[in-house]
Amino acid sequence: MSSVQESNSSAAASPPVRPGEVRLEVVVVPVSDVDRAKGFYQGLGWRLDADLPVEDGYRVVQLTPPGSGCSIIFGEGVTSSPPGSLQGLHLVVHDLDATRAELIGRGVDVGEPFHEASGVFHRAGTAGRVGGPAPDHADYGSFAAFSDPDGNGWVLQEIRTRLPGR
Structure with missing residues (x-):
C-alpha cells in the first residue's frame, strides 16, 4: 500500500470527539477521472492530504479546503454514485x-x-x-x-x- 503523498504537518490536530458531538469530516465526491479532479481541486488551492493507490480499481484521494475541518474524498472504488451527482x-x-x-x-x-x-x-x-x-x-x-x-x-x-x- 502506498503512503500519504502529501500532508500538512503544521495543521493543528483536532481535539478528540467529545460525548454528544457529531462532526462532519469527509464528503465523498463522485468523479469520472481521478487525476482531472485532483488537478481541479488542487487548482482551487485545496491541500492534498492523501493520494493512496491501494490496489487495481481502488484509489483514495483526499483534499481539504483552506481553513476547513471537513475534507473531500474521491477516487476509484469509493462510491457507487454517478459522477457529477453531488449538488449543493x-x-x-x-x-x-x-x-x-x-x-x-x-x-x-x-x-x-x-x-x-x-x-x-x-x-x-x-x-x-x-x-x-x-x-x-x-x-x-x-x-x-x-x-x-x-x-x-x-x-x-x-x-x-x-x-x-x-
Whole structure:
C-alpha cells in the first residue's frame, strides 16, 4: 500500500470527539477521472492530504479546503454514485466577491452572485434567484455557484458574522 503523498504537518490536530458531538469530516465526491479532479481541486488551492493507490480499481484521494475541518474524498472504488451527482455543497466564505474573484483568477467558471427572493436560504436550481448579493451583503444570504469538471455543484455562501450558538 502506498503512503500519504502529501500532508500538512503544521495543521493543528483536532481535539478528540467529545460525548454528544457529531462532526462532519469527509464528503465523498463522485468523479469520472481521478487525476482531472485532483488537478481541479488542487487548482482551487485545496491541500492534498492523501493520494493512496491501494490496489487495481481502488484509489483514495483526499483534499481539504483552506481553513476547513471537513475534507473531500474521491477516487476509484469509493462510491457507487454517478459522477457529477453531488449538488449543493456549500463553502462558507467571509468575502464572496473576493473569493469569487480569486477562483475566477484560478480559471474556475463561477457564476454571478445571487440571493434568494424570499430572503431565506436559496432553493434548488435557479427558482427564486435574484441577481446580485443580498441587500447589504446580509450574512447567510449571498451566494455564487460553480461546478467541478464532472458537474458536482458547489455554492459559495457569504457569512461574516455567525448567528449565536453556531
